[in-house]
Amino acid sequence: MPKSKAGSQGKRAGKMSARRPTMKDVAERAEVSLSTVSYVLNDSGPVAADRRARVLEAVRALGYTPNESARNLKRRSVATIGLVIPDLVNQYFAMIAEGVEQAAAEKDVLVVFCTPEATGDGESWNSRLLRSQRLDGLIYLSGANTRMESLVELTQVGPVVLVDEKLPGFSLPCVVSHNRRGAREIAAHLTSLGHERLAILSGPQELWTAEQRLSGYREAIAAAGLDPDAVPLFIGDYQMASGERLAETALSCSAEERPTALICANDQMAIGALSYCRRAGLRVPEDVSVVGFDDLPIASLLTPRLTTVRQPARELGMEAVKLLLGLVDGAEPVSPPPAPVTLKIRESTGPISAG
């Protein structure tokens, strides 16, 4: 009664702007108490049929939608997770992101972008988001330039799941695919085509995926009766440019010694390698076979179409959400087993040519 002293809200001069209805409005219209409305809406208490009907009717008539900010405050959670993604234009990350988004949407959880690069002081920013309860948890897609230590710190402040990477020393829940097996299969594919002079264009040594893939390649090489240590190894950074550069290094020698197959640790590097080959006038796969890893959508648009290993990117993303939401609810952090990968044989590999 002593309320509307002098027309309280009036920010907008013009349109009388009808304030959105609140639970109180619903309660008044249905002539019940606030708690009853809440019980009906959340199905969290006993309510007589007729009153329930009155409430629902009022909700509909008023077009009531609960205010999530208020709800979040009480609930102490925001039904929102962050996705730290180094680069959206990289289709592999984008596919994982789609999986994340899909799985989250099914649980009415929102997904927000967190690109550390853009915001400058990446980690402390993410940590702040977690601490201030703007985010319930974080899914981390590790780029080559992630500082892993800071990631460990993050786990102190809130639930974090790592995707497509692993942190050997620490028990950080993570979702990965079977990198080693995929690597072994694609390398075996090359040896089965008769290739013996190979070269490996690896990813950053400190990354678990790169290390795993390298192990896989070597297993296959050994299995083919070759000496893994005799295979030239070049360390790149998973980027296209490094693939191009390392391909040049690897292939710049006399035709007799030149590798007949280039094993690239991911598709981006393979694209770089293809690019060099074209520039150098080397035919793929006649002069040199090239393989990648990831199976980016563009891999099958290139000329020649790229032989590679498909990772179930969407599924990885979805799995990560499942894991993270579990953690948010207090479950134990148990990482799922590595997801299966599939070899995609296309035109960038061929039998070793007579010579």
Add this chain to the structure above:
Amino acid sequence: MPKSKAGSQGKRAGKMSARRPTMKDVAERAEVSLSTVSYVLNDSGPVAADRRARVLEAVRALGYTPNESARNLKRRSVATIGLVIPDLVNQYFAMIAEGVEQAAAEKDVLVVFCTPEATGDGESWNSRLLRSQRLDGLIYLSGANTRMESLVELTQVGPVVLVDEKLPGFSLPCVVSHNRRGAREIAAHLTSLGHERLAILSGPQELWTAEQRLSGYREAIAAAGLDPDAVPLFIGDYQMASGERLAETALSCSAEERPTALICANDQMAIGALSYCRRAGLRVPEDVSVVGFDDLPIASLLTPRLTTVRQPARELGMEAVKLLLGLVDGAEPVSPPPAPVTLKIRESTGPISAG
């Protein structure tokens, strides 16, 4: 004083779990009132230097971070916007998204994905997000399958900005680049190379961008002294598959009548067209020139590298954020002028061959 009756919190049995500090804790430690703390933190009231120092010290000692849920409730805004994006794997959308994310991050605004496809009943879901104050506003990247009417409804419930598309009938704020000019320039490029037998592979007729590009193409054709209405026109849907299909239709005729240049309304369709050409044994650009629109990153990785029109995708995204945040603050919806585009001439176009 009559407050702390009987040890309030104790949820977690185990670890004594130190509850995150609240403003009240800060106030107590600094021996000032709640309001004083708030004044210091928001710089919204006069505070004596010594007390200010005490507050800041307490904040640091406690590691206090404001609870954003509570803040949102009071503030009636969540510093979060939604990005409706049909497809993340499409690099053009991804680049716009990066721009959006960057501009938003600079203003401490979060960006959440909203992929209508995934959630099923897209629009009503977005509308609910807006109504329930989980989102302050929406940036809409229109895909070919967007129902424009529902978009108009969305504007009733909250601020919405449309990117890379326009809604002719309605005054919906939008951010676009100069489609018509880009189209005119790339078509002029073809006519200047001597091409006279052209074919246009257009986008969905109902989309403004497609219509604008078509106008641009026709202007250039007319300017070259040719009859725009004599140029065969095929309507696609901006997808790769339609480009492939329409290219087949367009090119399936005797070599004398066959178009010497294919004008594709976007890169995806152009990629499809290139794919058909390869399959059909047509050399690009010797037998037929192909152009696209957008300048996807992959456009320059194809063989041949694609001649196209670059749209400033990141900038479009950033501009959209600026516009939207303005709207949220109650500014008038004035769309910026179309952003400039640039012609990228590469190897998929060449002079008409002697014949």
Add this chain to the structure above:
DNA sequence: GCATGAAGTAGAATCGATTCGATACCTGAA
């Protein structure tokens, strides 16, 4: 010397929900 006003501070209301505890009613058992 006293009114005037500005600066600094505290207290309390508020945002819009959820939920605990208390109350009122009704049923069936003793």
Add this chain to the structure above:
DNA sequence: TTCAGGTATCGAATCGATTCTACTTCATGC
């Protein structure tokens, strides 16, 4: 008839901030 126990309902406290109002000081001007 009475009391235990369940069901339906309400009021009030609460979540963690912001902000309006009121009060106290202290300096200044006449």
